[in-house]
Every structure is written in structure tokens, then in C-alpha cells.
Amino acid sequence: MLQLLSFTTISKQGDLFISQFQLRQREFIERQNYDVHSVDGMEFDKYDTLASKYLVYTLDGKTVLGASRLTPIGFGCMLQDHFDEFVDDKTVFSTPDVWEGTRFCIDSRLPPEQRRLICQTLVCGYLEFGIQRGVDRIIGLMPTMILRTVFERNGIALERLGAARSFGDSVKLQAASIAVSQMQLDRTRLRTGLEAVLFDDRPIRQEHAA
Known part of the structure; x- marks a missing residue:
């Protein structure tokens, strides 16, 4: 099941909140050696804000097996703050209804078929969330291989948004944008065989950047 977390759900979904930060610790710090903040075995940064939403995949309602963070760029944008050289047209950072997707991760200890299903579910969740919230597009920075295998392969x-560039240990990164539309979602559902994936029983609230 794919669930949507926000600061308003911490009291009811505390186990999932903790588990997703623990997953990020394992996948980004322990496995990939990210130089980012950690406390008590949980990875976090300044982009974990009250405006952030989290898509988390769980089977038992307590343990997160895959996750991604989504934040309206008016409340902080990692791509703009640290990697704007990857973006040719900077006007994307002042365009209304743009969100940034970051910290996309799946538990690497899982078998390949389960990881593939979680990946496809998160991808569909991006679009379902965007449509529900009136998001125009979701931007982000990822390795070029991930852009192809995670997103394009799934429809x-x-x-x-700019050319691919080498970063760190010769990994090629590239900034990209996902246009949020029903057509995109229909194509992705057809490619993956998934129907509605995102469980969110709370009323939608509009976020507004100052």
C-alpha cells in the first residue's frame, strides 16, 4: 500500500515516519555514503519541512519499504539551491504549482521483483498525488540511468531541463521535469498494469508559498 504522510499525520503514523527516515539512513548514508545529517539512525535535511509530503510504501503499516519526498518549491528547492547549473531555463523555479521530488529510495535488501513493484507504485503515486493536489509538474535531479529505468521505462x-553532467564518482546526473496530467497517468497505468495506488483518506489542503 502507498500512503501519504505529512506533519498532520505524525500522531497517527509515527512508526511510518520513523521508518522512512531509517530507510533513508540505510540507502543514502550507509549504502551510498551521502554526506548529510543523521540522528539516531535517521537521515534528514533542511528540506524536510512542514510543507513536505511523503509517499511511503508499506505492507504492515509500520515498516517503509520505499519512499519519496515531495515539496512545493516555494518552501525550499534542493535543485535550485545546490544544483542550478543542471537547469538551463531558471524560470522553472518561479513557475506556479511546481513541486520537487527528492529522496526517492527503495529498500535494496528486497528481491528484484518486489523492488520493481514498489518502484512502479511510487511512480504512479507521483502522478496521482500531483493530479489530486493540482500540481503542474514535478522536477528533480537523478542519475540518468534512474531517469530511464524508473520513470521512462514505466511510461x-x-x-x-539541462544536459547530463558528471558528478562525484563519475555518475552522470540530469535534471528533469514530469508534466502532471491524466494522460501521463493513464499511460503509466497501462505500462505497469497498476490501478489507483495512493491511499489518502484526508481532505486535500492547498499549499501556498509566501
């Missing part, structure tokens, strides 16, 4: 048409 999402991407717009590259």
Missing part, C-alpha cells in the same frame, strides 16, 4: 514522458 512517464520526461522533459530534460
Whole structure:
């Protein structure tokens, strides 16, 4: 099941909140050696804000097996703050209804078929969330291989925001944009065989950047 977390759900979904930060600790710090903050075995950064929403995949309602963070860029944008050289047209950072997707991760200890299902579910969740919330597009920075295998392979048409560049240990990164539309979602559902995936029983509230 894919669930949507926010600061308003901490009292009811505390186990999932803790588990997703623990997953990020394992996948980004322990496995990939990210130089980011950690406390008590949980990875976090300044982009974990009250405006952030979290898509988390869980089977038991307590343990997170896959996750991603979504934040309206008016409340903080990692791509703009740290990697704007990857973006040719900077006007994307002042465009209304743009969110940033970050910290996309899946538990690497799981078998390949389960990881593939979680990946596809998160991808569909991006679009379902975007449509429900009136998001125009979701931007982010990822390795070029991930853009192809995670998003394009599962039916999402991407717009590259700039050229791919080597970063760190010769990994090529590229900024891209996902246009949120019903057509994108229909194509992704057809490609993955998934129907509605995102469980969110709370009323939608509009976020507004100052």
C-alpha cells in the first residue's frame, strides 16, 4: 500500500515516519555514503519541512519499504539551491504549482521483483498525488540511468531541463521535469498494469508559498 504522510499525520503514523527516515539512513548514508545529517539512525535535511509530503510504501503499516519526498518549491528547492547549473531555463523555479521530488529510495535488501513493484507504485503515486493536489509538474535531479529505468521505462514522458553532467564518482546526473496530467497517468497505468495506488483518506489542503 502507498500512503501519504505529512506533519498532520505524525500522531497517527509515527512508526511510518520513523521508518522512512531509517530507510533513508540505510540507502543514502550507509549504502551510498551521502554526506548529510543523521540522528539516531535517521537521515534528514533542511528540506524536510512542514510543507513536505511523503509517499511511503508499506505492507504492515509500520515498516517503509520505499519512499519519496515531495515539496512545493516555494518552501525550499534542493535543485535550485545546490544544483542550478543542471537547469538551463531558471524560470522553472518561479513557475506556479511546481513541486520537487527528492529522496526517492527503495529498500535494496528486497528481491528484484518486489523492488520493481514498489518502484512502479511510487511512480504512479507521483502522478496521482500531483493530479489530486493540482500540481503542474514535478522536477528533480537523478542519475540518468534512474531517469530511464524508473520513470521512462514505466511510461512517464520526461522533459530534460539541462544536459547530463558528471558528478562525484563519475555518475552522470540530469535534471528533469514530469508534466502532471491524466494522460501521463493513464499511460503509466497501462505500462505497469497498476490501478489507483495512493491511499489518502484526508481532505486535500492547498499549499501556498509566501
